[in-house]
Amino acid sequence: MSDHYNDEVFAKRVPAGKRTYFFDVKTTRSGEDFFLTITESKRTGEDTYEKHKLFLYKEDFGKFVDALHEAIDHIRDERLPDHDFSDVRRLQNGQG
Secondary structure (H helix, E strand, C coil), X not given: CCCCXXXXXXXXXXXXXXEEEEEEEEECCCCCCEEEEEEEEEECCCXXXXXXXXXXXXXXXXXXXXXXXXXXXXXXXXXXXXXXXXXXXXXXXXXX
């Protein structure tokens, strides 16, 4: 059992212009399970940031990823058919 609640075991920083996204895997209180936090940090001033955090648990991973890809597929197929989405792995091979 972990003595440290929410120990971070993985972190990925994704810079995106004025926004930065953080994907952090943390342990639960028991230390026997894990969850994902996704944080959007947006610069709102010279030294100020606005942050939004989403907590995602393993039982929701599949539903979350499916819905994300469904939304991206809709944008690709219905809203921006001429945009190059080759940087989105799932869409590179025409999957979706």
